Amino acid sequence: TQLxxxxxxxxxIQEGENLTVYCNSSSVFSSLQWYRQxxxxxxxxxxxxxxxxxxxxxxxxxxxxxDARKDSSLHITAAQPGDTGLxxxxxxxxxxxxxxxxxxxxxxxx
Amino acid sequence: xxxxxxxxxxxVMGMTNKKSLKCEQHLGHNAxxxxxxxxxxxxxxxxxxxxxxxxxxxxxxxxxxxxxPNSSHLFLHLHTLQPEDSALYLCASSPTDGTSNPxxxxxxxxxxxx
Numbered sequence: 682t683q684l685x686x687x688x689x690x691x692x693x694i695q696e697g698e699n700l701t702v703y704c705n706s707s708s709v710f711s712s713l714q715w716y717r718q719x720x721x722x723x724x725x726x727x728x729x730x731x732x733x734x735x736x737x738x739x740x741x742x743x744x745x746x747x748d749a750r751k752d753s754s755l756h757i758t759a760a761q762p763g764d765t766g767l768x769x770x771x772x773x774x775x776x777x778x779x780x781x782x783x784x785x786x787x788x789x790x791x
Numbered sequence: 792x793x794x795x796x797x798x799x800x801x802x803v804m805g806m807t808n809k810k811s812l813k814c815e816q817h818l819g820h821n822a823x824x825x826x827x828x829x830x831x832x833x834x835x836x837x838x839x840x841x842x843x844x845x846x847x848x849x850x851x852x853x854x855x856x857x858x859x860p861n862s863s864h865l866f867l868h869l870h871t872l873q874p875e876d877s878a879l880y881l882c883a884s885s886p887t888d889g890t891s892n893p894x895x896x897x898x899x900x901x902x903x904x905x
Contacts, residue, residue, distance in 0.1 A: 685833070712891040723795070723881050723896025724834075731891070769834065777889040781834035 684708075685772050685782035693788040697759055702785040704770035705752045711773050713746055713753045718767040718784075760789045794818065795897035797882050803903045804872065812867040812900045814882030820895070822888035823865040825857060828879040828899070840865060841888040872904045 688703045704713070712731045716724035728737050730746035730753060737744045741764075743756040757764055770782040795816045804810050816823065825837040839847035840859040854876075856868040865882055879901050883894040 714891075714893055716894075722898050723883070724894070725896070726893040729891065729893060771894075773891045777891070779836070779894065783831075783833045 685770055685780055687768075687770060687782040687785050689785060690783065691786050691788075693790065694760060695790050696762060699756065699758050700760060700787070701754055701756045702768055702787070703752065703754050704772075704782050706772060707751065708772070708774070709750050711750070711775050711777075713750075713773070714771045714779075715744055715753070715755055716769040716771065718769060719765075724767075724769055760787075762789045762791050765789050795882060795884055795895050797880075797897035797900050799900060800898065801901045801903075803905065804869070805905050806872060806874070808872075809868070809870040811869065812880055812882075812902075814865040814867075814897055816863055816865075816882075816884040816895070816897075818884055818895060820884040820886050821862050822885045822892075823859060823862070824883040824885075824894065825865065825867050826881040826883060826896075828881055834881070838867075839888055846888060869902075872902075874904050877902055877904045 685704055685706045694700055712729055714729045715727045717727055718724040728744045730744055733748045733750045735746045741758045745754050765788050768785045772780050798813045822841045824839050827835045827837055836849050837851045838857045843859050854871050858866040879899045881899045882897040885892040885894050
């Protein structure tokens with residue numbers, strides 16, 4: 682069974698600080714997606730990474746796919762209160778099945 | 792109206808009730824999904840429909856019964872539920888299943904079983 686572990690589970694930091702959250706698996710994925718879910722809403726796609734070692738930037742968010750396509754990280758620079766939410770990674774297997782991680786709940790204090 | 796909509800947004804039901812959740816997508820997608828989101832557990836995929844045909848049932852108890860009358864609508868019929876079925880039920884759609892296409896989620900139905 683493929684599993685995606687996210688760490689940390691919870692993170693509370695001050696506005697303006699930097700942070701990194703991780704998504705790890707022992708399995709290889711053909712691609713990996715990151716979503717953000719705000720209270721009362723469904724998850725919204727932020728980015729998809731496909732190639733091992735790929736780096737994508739979305740404003741202050743930087744996403745990296747591991748060289749072996751088993752792990753990924755999300756780095757946020759100068760966090761803002763609007764970044765608060767549940768961050769979910771989702772791996773797409775070679776059989777095109779999507780598996781979600783357990784999530785990182787991020788809180789940014791003003 | 793755009794995107795993926797779900798009704799009702801909140802539902803409280805007793806264990807002997809029968810209710811239905813509704814999902815509608817306005818994105819022209821051909822795949823639709825039901826997920827269960829519980830506290831402290833990853834999103835659990837329940838059912839997948841691709842071009843109106845059920846292609847996946849992840850060992851979901853028979854007290855949950857999906858229905859997909861067309862590519863735009865998806866229902867989840869509930870009967871004789873248990874308190875542990877209380878959760879956020881999310882509907883999603885994607886252009887087709889079986890690819891790395893992203894999932895477009897609705898806002899969810901918060902279900903409480905008493």
